Amino acid sequence: MSTFCQIMDKSESGGCGCKIPSSVLSRILSETAAANTVADDKVVLGFESSDDCAVYDNGDNYLLFTTDYFSPIVNDPYVFGQLAASNAVSDVFASGGYPLIANSIMAFDPELVPVEQVTQMILGAQSVMNKFNVSIVGGHTIKNSQPLYGFSIIGQVEKNRLKKNNTAKAGDVLVMTRPLGVGILASALKAGILEQADIAPPTLALITGDNEFGRTLSASPEVSSLTDITGFGLIGHISEMVGLGQLDVMLDSAALAFYDGAESLAVAVTSSESGVFANIRKYAQHVEYLGELSLAHKFLLHDPQTNGGLLFTVSEACLAENRQAWQSLCPDLMVIGRVTDGAGKIKVC
Numbered sequence: 520m521s522t523f524c525q526i527m528d529k530s531e532s533g534g535c536g537c538k539i540p541s542s543v544l545s546r547i548l549s550e551t552a553a554a555n556t557v558a559d560d561k562v563v564l565g566f567e568s569s570d571d572c573a574v575y576d577n578g579d580n581y582l583l584f585t586t587d588y589f590s591p592i593v594n595d596p597y598v599f600g601q602l603a604a605s606n607a608v609s610d611v612f613a614s615g616g617y618p619l620i621a622n623s624i625m626a627f628d629p630e631l632v633p634v635e636q637v638t639q640m641i642l643g644a645q646s647v648m649n650k651f652n653v654s655i656v657g658g659h660t661i662k663n664s665q666p667l668y669g670f671s672i673i674g675q676v677e678k679n680r681l682k683k684n685n686t687a688k689a690g691d692v693l694v695m696t697r698p699l700g701v702g703i704l705a706s707a708l709k710a711g712i713l714e715q716a717d718i719a720p721p722t723l724a725l726i727t728g729d730n731e732f733g734r735t736l737s738a739s740p741e742v743s744s745l746t747d748i749t750g751f752g753l754i755g756h757i758s759e760m761v762g763l764g765q766l767d768v769m770l771d772s773a774a775l776a777f778y779d780g781a782e783s784l785a786v787a788v789t790s791s792e793s794g795v796f797a798n799i800r801k802y803a804q805h806v807e808y809l810g811e812l813s814l815a816h817k818f819l820l821h822d823p824q825t826n827g828g829l830l831f832t833v834s835e836a837c838l839a840e841n842r843q844a845w846q847s848l849c850p851d852l853m854v855i856g857r858v859t860d861g862a863g864k865i866k867v868c
Contacts, residue, residue: 569759570684571610571746581676585610588624588669592705592825594715596636599668600643601727606826607670608651609730613747613829615737616676618651623658626667640668647729680737682745687760687832691743693768693856696849697828699753699819700781701726706788722778730829732849741837748827752798754820756830757865758805767861769868772812774855777819785815794823809868832858
């Protein structure tokens with residue numbers, strides 16, 4: 520077993536599954552928001568909507584700002600670097616923009632993690648940043664008992680292409696671009712039930728892939744809301760879309776796709792201390808099950824995704840017009856539900 524595997528084994532959770540539960544985060548923010556007395560009318564989006572990026576009016580365009588970092592989700596430092604970079608730039612694409620520059624955030628114990636493995640983390644991340652011409656211009660590194668890696672990103676978007684996560688419209692269809700189950704597979708890797716070699720190359724390519732497709736979606740005004748699915752799971756991110764309480768989502772569970780093996784592993788690797796249960800505790804009040812659903816399937820609805828796919832709402836006519844072109848760029852695109860008038864419920868049918 521490599522040193523990196525040993526470090527991963529010691530971590531309680533990895534990837535976006537290591538996020539502070541949203542219920543705890545909401546309480547902290549509610550108790551500290553009043554301390555921010557700086558009023559800046561150029562800040563278009565901040566904490567208020569839990570959106571993917573902060574947005575700053577820069578004149579002709581908006582600047583986008585986001586920060587993402589986490590502990591290992593895989594045993595391979597190069598793949599960990601790819602995931603860290605793809606996950607960070609995803610927030611910019613989910614806001615409809617494109618990344619410009621990045622600062623790295625890194626932590627590791629130099630007595631436990633060899634320099635060669637840290638180098639592989641950086642090279643994996645650089646392979647992603649190079650694809651989008653993103654310059655890594657600086658960063659900060661500290662000593663820590665387990666590796667942490669990620670980035671703060673500055674991006675840009677034209678004002679007419681900014682997408683938000685809570686502006687869905689009744690009558691829109693709900694579309695997802697990638698299967699679910701990253702958190703379940705990561706838990707199986709950590710438990711030794713699954714080896715990274717058992718994950719098929721096409722699956723690994725999807726898990727480490729990018730969400731540049733969000734930039735394509737931002738060109739259409741009929742795409743009413745857009746986000747990426749990360750640590751709060753599918754249900755959590757849908758709940759953000761209907762968070763104002765005036766909409767419902769009819770979620771077609773049969774239309775969902777899962778990574779190979781995720782459904783069969785879900786119950787075996789999910790503990791009460793997991794990110795799955797943290798999400799269930801936070802979002803169960805928003806969910807109404809209209810039929811029988813297996814426990815594994817329910818877990819996957821709440822599974823924390825690391826570098827998950829995009830989730831967006833769009834008019835049915837726009838989807839019909841663009842589906843062939845969009846599917847050529849994003850073959851896994853799937854319609855998973857519909858937005859209706861309502862009271863903030865996710866009705867799973």
